[in-house]
Structure formats: structure tokens, C-alpha cells
Amino acid sequence: MNGAQALIRTLVAAGVDVCFANPGTSEMHFVAALDDVPEMRGVLTLFEGVATGAADGYARMAGRPAATLLHLGPGLGNGLANLHNARRGGAPVVNVVGDHARSHKRLDAPLESDIDALAGAVSAWVRRSLAPADVAADAAEAVAQAARGAVATLVLPADVSWEEGAEPADPVPVRPAPRVPEQVVADVAAALSSGEPAVLLLGGDVVACEEGLLAAGRVAAGTGARLMSETFPARMVRGAGLPDVAKVPYPPEMAMASLAGTAHLVLAGATAPVHFFGYPDVPGTPVPEGCTVHVLSAPGEDGVAAAQALATLAAPDAEPRLLEAARPELPTGDLDPRALAAVVGALLPEGAIVVDEALTSGVGLAELTSGAPRHDWLSLTGGAIGDGLPMSVGAAVACPDRPVIALQADGSAMYTVQALWTQAREQLDVTTIVCDNGSYAILEHELSRVGAQGDGERAGQLLHLGGPGLDFVALATGMGVPATRATTAEELADQVRAALAEPGPHLIDAVLPGRR
Amino acid sequence: MNGAQALIRTLVAAGVDVCFANPGTSEMHFVAALDDVPEMRGVLTLFEGVATGAADGYARMAGRPAATLLHLGPGLGNGLANLHNARRGGAPVVNVVGDHARSHKRLDAPLESDIDALAGAVSAWVRRSLAPADVAADAAEAVAQAARGAVATLVLPADVSWEEGAEPADPVPVRPAPRVPEQVVADVAAALSSGEPAVLLLGGDVVACEEGLLAAGRVAAGTGARLMSETFPARMVRGAGLPDVAKVPYPPEMAMASLAGTAHLVLAGATAPVHFFGYPDVPGTPVPEGCTVHVLSAPGEDGVAAAQALATLAAPDAEPRLLEAARPELPTGDLDPRALAAVVGALLPEGAIVVDEALTSGVGLAELTSGAPRHDWLSLTGGAIGDGLPMSVGAAVACPDRPVIALQADGSAMYTVQALWTQAREQLDVTTIVCDNGSYAILEHELSRVGAQGDGERAGQLLHLGGPGLDFVALATGMGVPATRATTAEELADQVRAALAEPGPHLIDAVLPGRR
Incomplete structure (x- = not known):
């Protein structure tokens, strides 16, 4: 058995059976080994930030790590922002980064870079597998390290993947969380x-x-x-x-x-x-x-x-005060952030997973959903925008029987918009609502907040997403996700209802003030 | 004058008058200062990899650095892959990375990360400005360091930007390239x-x-x-x-x-x-x-x-053998990589800048363009895919009077597809031809090349871009770039001719075998 096969079998035995992948040449044996180990589900993403953000969302909902598969230093670089978010949120991730064959490292080939330094910046644990005989034990250790709520990075030289002489390793027992004295x-x-x-x-x-x-x-x-x-x-x-x-x-x-x-x-x-x-x-x-x-x-x-x-x-005898079941009325008329929040609160299905990267458009969401049926809410833990759409992928893979609702600001949607394609390919049950205000609205607030003078035309141009405006319906359909546009509260409600009633991904472009 | 104003004035005085920017809160004073220094052109990108790739393309054509403006460690992470390409190609880049205010660093806020470690992996020179009185001199030194053909990273704490007491600095003289003994x-x-x-x-x-x-x-x-x-x-x-x-x-x-x-x-x-x-x-x-x-x-x-x-x-008396002017015939019939190359060779305008990330679809390009009128050819220096569309942005900003032709593989186009929006906003004269074969074709070759066994259905799914296919016409129009689709050699020729005849960006989806 070669190193890649032993690695994948070890991951599966340790409960890691999903891999969000952006492979390159140095990862081809890993890819080939997927045919030998059908228990491992490979999910292709079109950009590494989607893979790492999906692993973040998966981990939060599954409570156990997925693997990633990234291509050398640049691939890891592309995935760093969402690994940062995973690190900040304590999400377990087994981050597998392919590298050149050991004999090729010293030649300083064009793709050579300091993978270990990059990995160290986001990982609680980094190990470079040095031989096929080691890789399974390294992988088992990576899973155990990740299980503590961390990014564990395993650097995998190509020849460690392709050489024979490897055997799967048993899972490493995970220590339970320490009890508080x-x-x-x-x-x-x-x-x-x-x-x-x-x-x-x-x-x-x-x-x-x-x-x-x-x-x-x-x-x-x-x-x-x-x-x-x-x-x-x-x-x-x-x-x-x-x-x-x-x-x-x-x-x-x-x-x-x-x-x-x-x-x-x-x-x-x-x-x-x-x-x-x-x-x-x-x-x-x-x-x-x-x-x-x-x-x-x-x-x-x-x-x-x-x-x-x-x-x-x-508080031995105390009874907690609990929220009554309550939903807002469905709003009518103009669509603004509060109306958007009311639509979500009115229609949120039982068991929904809400992925919240609405940023400034999220005003009112917490209040208007607090009495909705039981649901989970995932936030942007590390402030690195572009985790929302990828997390929706991971959450939907982890919980295929639960509807995922991604509330996504427009500017940050563009960071990892490629996630829509994976939603379509995997036919994930995600309803993405783009909060389309046509600007980096949070920065417009911040520009005045930091006391910056002279927020004139040139500065404003760096915060405005118009000229041309982004057409999220075209972007979504271009990646295979059916999409509609809502300009009133009634349209939004109708489109959310329709999207929730039909399996698979949907995108709704909610046109907010600023865009109109 | 505050630090940001002194920084920008210093950059302009040293000949750095374009900034490809993805600002965040910590960079708001830099953004505000753009209104005070109209000589600096700020170009907004929707993803940091576009900013750094644009800086790469700009530097190659202008022969001097542009600045970037990135937001903390995650923003730098998003820009690393194209900084890697710049580093490998010896392109000068002044890479400005905003950071938390100095007083905020010790609080380990959510966006805190090891910027210096990330920067070190791609930069020949890294400096963190420690006071407003230093920032101008640091910037002048950054330009001089970059001018040697390197990525020079300046880490800019927010309060160094906003505090008063800074003055612009004179340019640091750049040493000429050493003569060979x-x-x-x-x-x-x-x-x-x-x-x-x-x-x-x-x-x-x-x-x-x-x-x-x-x-x-x-x-x-x-x-x-x-x-x-x-x-x-x-x-x-x-x-x-x-x-x-x-x-x-x-x-x-x-x-x-x-x-x-x-x-x-x-x-x-x-x-x-x-x-x-x-x-x-x-x-x-x-x-x-x-x-x-x-x-x-x-x-x-x-x-x-x-x-x-x-x-x-x-060779004191030798005369070099020079290529005669020669263009291929315009091809007819089915569109394949060789026909695509012939169309490019037949129509390439004098003074064109070709940005080549065609990868496997580039077969025949070198041969069929070698006798075309004088042009420049930019290649993917570091192997980190996703530099093509961003480089086309930078090259067009550097050379507004020259047509840019971006030959772009489909899989790698998706890495930084957001570059199309900046093409549209800046109305750059870029004709993007997507070599649309519906797969990571280079990896299909590599999967067999590495001797991997079992390239069965599951492995193949990780290399195939279908299910759903990407609609590049929809993606381009969704970002404001007029787009057409060509399925025959004649259609491609007609569409290339039309795109070159009209200023501003155009995208042509060239449908190749594999996609049809």
C-alpha cells in the first residue's frame, strides 16, 4: 500500500471521511487513492478558500474534523483566511498540504515556498511526513490534535504519497475536555x-x-x-x-x-x-x-x-426564563435589512442552520429570529470575510437533512463566490440570501468612525461596489445555482418559501437600499 | 500631516502612483488620504489575490512597482499566491499590509495573526513601521528594495496611519543592477x-x-x-x-x-x-x-x-538570424487549441500584451505567434494559478494605450475571477479568451504521468469541471464585462476582431473539445 492509501484509510478509521479538495500535481496519488477507499468522500472546490471554509463549517456542525487537500504553499496561502476563522472559532480541521517530492525540495522549483512557516501561522500543530512508514501515524496524530479544536496541518511530500511500504494506523485516543476544578x-x-x-x-x-x-x-x-x-x-x-x-x-x-x-x-x-x-x-x-x-x-x-x-x-432551585415561540409578521413593502430579518424570522424552518455573514445588513436578525423554532447560528469567528458561502457548503455536507440558510453580505460574498459551484455540484440544500447594498457598507461606517477626514469621492470609490453593479443572479446561474432577485419584502418572502420548498441550492439577490 | 498622508506622498515622490487596494477598517486613514494626494491612483479589487496579481502584471510592464493595500493577516493570506508569482518572476511590488493599532496588538483581537511570518514567506524585505515619524522613510526604503526586483512588505499599524507628526521622505536612490565582471x-x-x-x-x-x-x-x-x-x-x-x-x-x-x-x-x-x-x-x-x-x-x-x-x-561580426513577419491563415471549422492559437496569431495587434495562463490549451501558441508584429508575452512565473486575469488588470493599467489579450484556462480563471469586475470598473482594454475545456486538463495529464493507478470515476470527478459546467458568459456579464461564446474557429475570429475594435474589456468563452 502506498502512503496516500494508508493516509486515507487512517483518516477514515479515525472518523474523518470528508475531504474538501483543490488538488494539484503533487496530490495526484491522494486523488487516485480516493478510488481505493470509497468511504472517503472527496468534495471538489474551485478555490482553496472554499475548501478551508467548508472544513470550518463542517467541523462546527459535525463536531469532528473534515480533511482539506491543498496544493503546496500557494494553495495553502489561498486557504489561510478561512483557516484563520477556523482557528479563532476552535473548529477542528485536518489540513493536508501537498508538497514536492523530498528529492525535489532542494532544487527550488518554481512552486517551492516555505509551507511550514505559512502553516504555523494558523495551525496549533504542524507536521511534515518524512517517510511512507510514518504518514499513517502522522495522520492519526493530526486527527487527535485537531479534535482538541484546532487546525492540525499535515505536510505531505508527493513521494511519501506514492512510495509503497505504508500501513494504516489506529486512531489516537482523544483526551476529553478538561474538567474545571x-x-x-x-x-x-x-x-x-x-x-x-x-x-x-x-x-x-x-x-x-x-x-x-x-x-x-x-x-x-x-x-x-x-x-x-x-x-x-x-x-x-x-x-x-x-x-x-x-x-x-x-x-x-x-x-x-x-x-x-x-x-x-x-x-x-x-x-x-x-x-x-x-x-x-x-x-x-x-x-x-x-x-x-x-x-x-x-x-x-x-x-x-x-x-x-x-x-x-x-441556583439550585431556579428555573430558567425561556423564550416563547414567536415569529414576526411577514413584512410588506420596501425591502430593507429589518424587513429581510423579519422574512427570515417568519419563515425559518425548524432545524435550520443559519450561516451569518450579513455584516451591516444583519440589523434586527437576532431579535426577529429569537423565538423561531430551534436552529443553529454560525458566525464569522475570525473577522476574515469570505467564510459564509464556504461554511454553507460544509454545514450542508455535515447535515444533509437540515436546511442551510446563508445570509451573505455582497462585498464579502465575492471573496469566495466560487462556493456556489460546489453547492450546485453536490446539490446541497442551501438557500443563499445576498444582502445586496452595493457597497462595503461596513467600511463606509468605519471611514467616519476612525475619524478619517476627507471621505471625498476618491476614497468613496474604494468602498462602493457600483460602476458596474454586481449581478448576483447572473453569477449564481453561471455556476449552476438557480437564482432570483427580490426588490420588495413580498418578493423576498415568496422566493424564500419557494427555495425552502425545493431541494438543492438557491440564491436570492435581496436588493437593499444603497443598491436601489 | 498624518502617517498615511506622508506615506502616500512618499510613494508618489518615489514613482509609485498606483495602488491596487482591498482595504478594511485598519486601512481607512490610508483610504481617506487618497483624497489628499490625487497623484496616487487607487484601484479597487474585490479580492486580495486580484490586487497582488495586478501589482505583478503592472510591475512587469511598467518596470516599476505599484503598491498594494491589504487588510491584516487574512488579507495578506489571500494575496500570497500572486505575491509568490511576483517573487518568482522578480517583479517589484510595494506590498502594504495594514495592521491593528499598536495599542490593540496585545489584546489578541479576532483578526490578530502573525503578519510578519506570512510576509516573510514571499518578501525579500519586511518592515513594520513603528511610529508616524518613521513611516515615510520606511516607505522610501520599501520602494528602493522593491526596485531590485522583489516584494517589499511594509506593515502599517492603524495608529501609525492616523497619528500626526509625519513628513514625506525623499526617494532612496536605487542601485543599478550589478555589472557582470x-x-x-x-x-x-x-x-x-x-x-x-x-x-x-x-x-x-x-x-x-x-x-x-x-x-x-x-x-x-x-x-x-x-x-x-x-x-x-x-x-x-x-x-x-x-x-x-x-x-x-x-x-x-x-x-x-x-x-x-x-x-x-x-x-x-x-x-x-x-x-x-x-x-x-x-x-x-x-x-x-x-x-x-x-x-x-x-x-x-x-x-x-x-x-x-x-x-x-x-561574435564580433555576426548578424543575428531574425524572424520574418508571418501570420498563420485564419482557421476554419472546429475550435481546438491549435485553431485558437492560429486565431491569436492571425489577429494579434502590434504592441499587444499577451497574458498567458492558457496552460494545456496553449499548445501551438508560441509557434503560431512567433512572426506576429512586436508584442510582449507574460507567463505564469511561479506556477500558482490565478495570476492571469489579475495580471491583465495590472498590465492594462500600466499600458493604457496597448491592447491586452488574456489567454486564460478555465479552471485557473475561477481562482481570481473577480478580476473581471475591476476590468469593467476601470474600463481596461483587455480581451479575455477563456480556454474552456471543462476540466483541470493539466491534472488529467498529471494523474497518468505520476503513474497513479486507479484513475477511476471518483478520482476523475476531482479533475472535471462539469456537473454543472461553468458559464463564463454569465459570470463575465454578472461583473459588467460584455461576453460572447465561440464554438467554431470562425466565430472566435469574428469575436476577437470585434473585441479588439472596441475599447474596454471583453470576454470570449472559447468552447474547446472536452467541453463540447
Whole structure:
């Protein structure tokens, strides 16, 4: 058996049976080996950023890693932005990067580059397989490393793939998430019993499942602490029957206002909040001066068990306040972000997966979907735009029986628009709604926010997507995704209903003010 | 004056007056400063790989660097592949990467990453500006470093941009390319006078101008050495009235055959050839055993002067053999790669810039265009696909009075297809011909070449672009580029003629066997 065959068999045995691939010459034996190991599903993408973003979305929904297959340093470069997002969200990814044959490395061929340096910037673990006899064990270790919520990169020289003498390896046992010590829980319980204003800031594993949210809801009900979540959780379960959890807002002023007066900030699966960017004369974090920050559980620890232990200790008899089932009325008339949010809230199907890269067009979404049937919400964890459409691919591959709704800003849609083709090829059940305002609207806000002077015509041209406007219906149909355009709230509702009623991908270009 | 204003004024004073930009929040002061310095032209791209590839194409044609403007580590990541190509081709680029404000770095905000590590992998020079008082001098140094034929990366913290107290800096004098010592020229002349079979392998500056090629032609005529060029020159001037220079072929067997029997391989601006990839049981380089490799000039040295000195010494009275003006007949009937090449050869306008990322569909192109009117040919220097469409943007910005013809393979077109939008917005005179064979054809060759077994259905699916087929006419029109489809040689000729007759961008989807 050659190295590629042993590698793929090892991945499959360890539960990694999907590979989002952009192969090149150095990965041809890996590709050939797919015919020998039918348990591995290869999914072709037309750009590496789609492959890595799909792996991110897959991991968030499957709870286990997919593999990628990238072509040398430039292919890894193309995939870095979404590996950054995966890293920031703690998504497990087995990132396989092909390299030149070992004998070819020293020749400095045109595609030679420092793969290891690039990989190191986004990976918790990097290993270069040095021989066919090693590659299976390396792959098994990569899966175990990824399972801790990390990007694990395996660099695979072509000749390690093609040489014989390899054998599959057994899976490496994955250590369970560390338990939080009882004393930590007791200290937090004591702080919450002080009667001083407290916020329980949820993130990571605590918001990704019902158990974590219900435990947090009990703590809030029993101690008076407010529930909030990190601004961009990797995965948040939401909807009627769960506690209401407000996200820390993105704009610095709103974030500071949301935490003003807090004496105790308890982190449960979240890290201490910082603003996305620094601004002149604005503090870097919304945590008020004098507020004590307590870490109930850090990312990677068992935050759900910690939240349950805290609830037992601090709020033994409390019942969480839960959201009633409620949907907004279907809006009528002009289409604007709030009407778009109302359509989503009114029509969101039970069990939907919402991929949210709506950015500025997402106003009202959280509020108008909070009482919808149970659903999962995936956010842009690392701020590297262009993860939305790829994540929708990965989420749909992970959960073929659940509808995926991708809420996608127009400017960032163009970063990895090639994802639509993979939606079509794999006939994934994704409804993409493009929030088409014809600009990098977030930057128009930011240009004034940073206090920049002279936002005149030339600067404005760098933030405006017109001249020519993008025709997302043409782009989608050009890649095989049926598409329609909605200019009123009624049209949007009709088109969303129709898209959800029919399997396979659909795109709806929601024309918002700014574009009209 | 703030740091951004001083930076832009310094760049302009040093001759860098175009900036291919994908800004984000941390670059808003740079964007605002564009209104203060109208000499700097900002060109918006929808993806960083377009910005860096445009800078590559611009540099090759302008002979001086453009600036880029990228957003933090993920933006740099998106631009890495085409910076790799620029690095491999020796194209000067001033690569400006925005970063968090200095005070914000330590907070590990979501977009924080190791920019310096990423930049180091593609840059000959990396500097992080530490204060507004430094940024202008840093920028001047970046231009000088880039001018040596390198990617120079300037990392620009947001607060260094926005703080006051900066002043523009004078340009840093650029050292001329080092002259090759006389003894080196004499040694090469002696080797060529041996009467043993010799090849003069041209690249870099020697093929980028008429003077270099004519000097090499004299050497060949006077000594009997054969003229060849590197496989993928960054820029090659071609056409009637110049010597005939065959490229070292890409496939290893053909490359080895082209150099078989060579006793002396003289490198003039080129590096010693190596195969693009390693293969089982194939040597890594086409240089025959026993062949002596002589370096007349290394990349970065003054190869043109060296070639002229060699001609004076080794072939004082020789006249170079020059290509006659000749065009192929316009082909008729079915469209295949050779017919496509004949259409290009028959219609190529005087002064055209050909951007060649045709890959496997480029068969016959070199032969059928060799006697066309004088033109420049830009190749994929680093093997990272997705440079063609972006380079066409940069070349057209650099040379607004010259027609650009982009010969673009379908699979690699999708890597940076967003470049079409910038073609449309800037109304660039680019005629893109998509070589639409419906597959990663080069990988279909490679799958068999590497000796991979079992190229069955599952492997084949990872190399095939069908299911659904890509509709490049829809994609182009969706980004504002008028587009047509050609299925016969006559249709292609008609459409190329029409596109060349009308200013602004056009795309022609040339449907080749494989797609039909």
C-alpha cells in the first residue's frame, strides 16, 4: 500500500471521511487513492478558500474534523483566511498540504515556498511526513490534535504519497475536555452571590448546545446575573424554549454600553471581550474599569459541565426564563435589512442552520429570529470575510437533512463566490440570501468612525461596489445555482418559501437600499 | 500631516502612483488620504489575490512597482499566491499590509495573526513601521528594495496611519543592477568557442527587451550556440524582427529532449532549469549529465550588458538570424487549441500584451505567434494559478494605450475571477479568451504521468469541471464585462476582431473539445 492509501484509510478509521479538495500535481496519488477507499468522500472546490471554509463549517456542525487537500504553499496561502476563522472559532480541521517530492525540495522549483512557516501561522500543530512508514501515524496524530479544536496541518511530500511500504494506523485516543476544578466553580458562585451587577458571558461549547444554555439560564434566574454571549460564536443553538442571550454588540460604543456598570464578568467558554479594532481615543475593550473578570471555563475546557455545576451550586432551585415561540409578521413593502430579518424570522424552518455573514445588513436578525423554532447560528469567528458561502457548503455536507440558510453580505460574498459551484455540484440544500447594498457598507461606517477626514469621492470609490453593479443572479446561474432577485419584502418572502420548498441550492439577490 | 498622508506622498515622490487596494477598517486613514494626494491612483479589487496579481502584471510592464493595500493577516493570506508569482518572476511590488493599532496588538483581537511570518514567506524585505515619524522613510526604503526586483512588505499599524507628526521622505536612490565582471564574460566566450554543443538559456532582463535578444542572437549566429529561454519568462518581447527563441518545454521528457547532448549551458538572466514537479524515476532537472553550466548573468545582474559584451567578444561580426513577419491563415471549422492559437496569431495587434495562463490549451501558441508584429508575452512565473486575469488588470493599467489579450484556462480563471469586475470598473482594454475545456486538463495529464493507478470515476470527478459546467458568459456579464461564446474557429475570429475594435474589456468563452 502506498502512503496516500494508508493516509486515507487512517483518516477514515479515525472518523474523518470528508475531504474538501483543490488538488494539484503533487496530490495526484491522494486523488487516485480516493478510488481505493470509497468511504472517503472527496468534495471538489474551485478555490482553496472554499475548501478551508467548508472544513470550518463542517467541523462546527459535525463536531469532528473534515480533511482539506491543498496544493503546496500557494494553495495553502489561498486557504489561510478561512483557516484563520477556523482557528479563532476552535473548529477542528485536518489540513493536508501537498508538497514536492523530498528529492525535489532542494532544487527550488518554481512552486517551492516555505509551507511550514505559512502553516504555523494558523495551525496549533504542524507536521511534515518524512517517510511512507510514518504518514499513517502522522495522520492519526493530526486527527487527535485537531479534535482538541484546532487546525492540525499535515505536510505531505508527493513521494511519501506514492512510495509503497505504508500501513494504516489506529486512531489516537482523544483526551476529553478538561474538567474545571470545583474551587473555580465555588469562587464564581461566591462572586455571583455578592449581589453586585454581574454578567455571565457565554461562548464556545456553552452556547453550542441546549444543556449549556439551560444551565446558564438557571444561573441567571437564581443569581440575577445577566446572560450575554461573545459577539461571534462559532455555533449557537437558538430559538423558542431556550434562554434569551444577547450578543456583545460589535460597535465599540454599544459594546461598552452593554457592559456598563458590570462588577463581575464571568467567562463561560468565552474569552474576555475586546473590540474588533482599535480606534483613536477609545479603550481597547468594553470591560468597564474596576470590573472583576472571572474565568469559569476557558475555551477547550468542559464549559457545559462547569455551567451545570455552577447552576447546582449557585441556583439550585431556579428555573430558567425561556423564550416563547414567536415569529414576526411577514413584512410588506420596501425591502430593507429589518424587513429581510423579519422574512427570515417568519419563515425559518425548524432545524435550520443559519450561516451569518450579513455584516451591516444583519440589523434586527437576532431579535426577529429569537423565538423561531430551534436552529443553529454560525458566525464569522475570525473577522476574515469570505467564510459564509464556504461554511454553507460544509454545514450542508455535515447535515444533509437540515436546511442551510446563508445570509451573505455582497462585498464579502465575492471573496469566495466560487462556493456556489460546489453547492450546485453536490446539490446541497442551501438557500443563499445576498444582502445586496452595493457597497462595503461596513467600511463606509468605519471611514467616519476612525475619524478619517476627507471621505471625498476618491476614497468613496474604494468602498462602493457600483460602476458596474454586481449581478448576483447572473453569477449564481453561471455556476449552476438557480437564482432570483427580490426588490420588495413580498418578493423576498415568496422566493424564500419557494427555495425552502425545493431541494438543492438557491440564491436570492435581496436588493437593499444603497443598491436601489 | 498624518502617517498615511506622508506615506502616500512618499510613494508618489518615489514613482509609485498606483495602488491596487482591498482595504478594511485598519486601512481607512490610508483610504481617506487618497483624497489628499490625487497623484496616487487607487484601484479597487474585490479580492486580495486580484490586487497582488495586478501589482505583478503592472510591475512587469511598467518596470516599476505599484503598491498594494491589504487588510491584516487574512488579507495578506489571500494575496500570497500572486505575491509568490511576483517573487518568482522578480517583479517589484510595494506590498502594504495594514495592521491593528499598536495599542490593540496585545489584546489578541479576532483578526490578530502573525503578519510578519506570512510576509516573510514571499518578501525579500519586511518592515513594520513603528511610529508616524518613521513611516515615510520606511516607505522610501520599501520602494528602493522593491526596485531590485522583489516584494517589499511594509506593515502599517492603524495608529501609525492616523497619528500626526509625519513628513514625506525623499526617494532612496536605487542601485543599478550589478555589472557582470569581464572575466566571467571571457570564460563564457571561451566555452562557446570550444565547438561543443552549447545552449544559451535566456531569461529575466535579457528576454524582456529587444537589446538583450538581439545580442543573444548575435552570439548564437557567431558561435553556433542554440537560443532557448526559461519555460515561463516574466516578460518576453516577441515577434517579427527578433531572434527565434524556443522555451524549455514544461513536460519533463520534452524538456530533457530539448537539452539532450548539450555540453555547455550558459545562463543569461535565467536560473538553471528544473522540472516543475518531481516524478517517480525521473531526474529532477533536464540538464544532461556531464553538461557544464555557466552563469553569464544571474537574475538581478545586468544581463543585457553581459549579453552585449559576450556578443562583442565571441561574435564580433555576426548578424543575428531574425524572424520574418508571418501570420498563420485564419482557421476554419472546429475550435481546438491549435485553431485558437492560429486565431491569436492571425489577429494579434502590434504592441499587444499577451497574458498567458492558457496552460494545456496553449499548445501551438508560441509557434503560431512567433512572426506576429512586436508584442510582449507574460507567463505564469511561479506556477500558482490565478495570476492571469489579475495580471491583465495590472498590465492594462500600466499600458493604457496597448491592447491586452488574456489567454486564460478555465479552471485557473475561477481562482481570481473577480478580476473581471475591476476590468469593467476601470474600463481596461483587455480581451479575455477563456480556454474552456471543462476540466483541470493539466491534472488529467498529471494523474497518468505520476503513474497513479486507479484513475477511476471518483478520482476523475476531482479533475472535471462539469456537473454543472461553468458559464463564463454569465459570470463575465454578472461583473459588467460584455461576453460572447465561440464554438467554431470562425466565430472566435469574428469575436476577437470585434473585441479588439472596441475599447474596454471583453470576454470570449472559447468552447474547446472536452467541453463540447
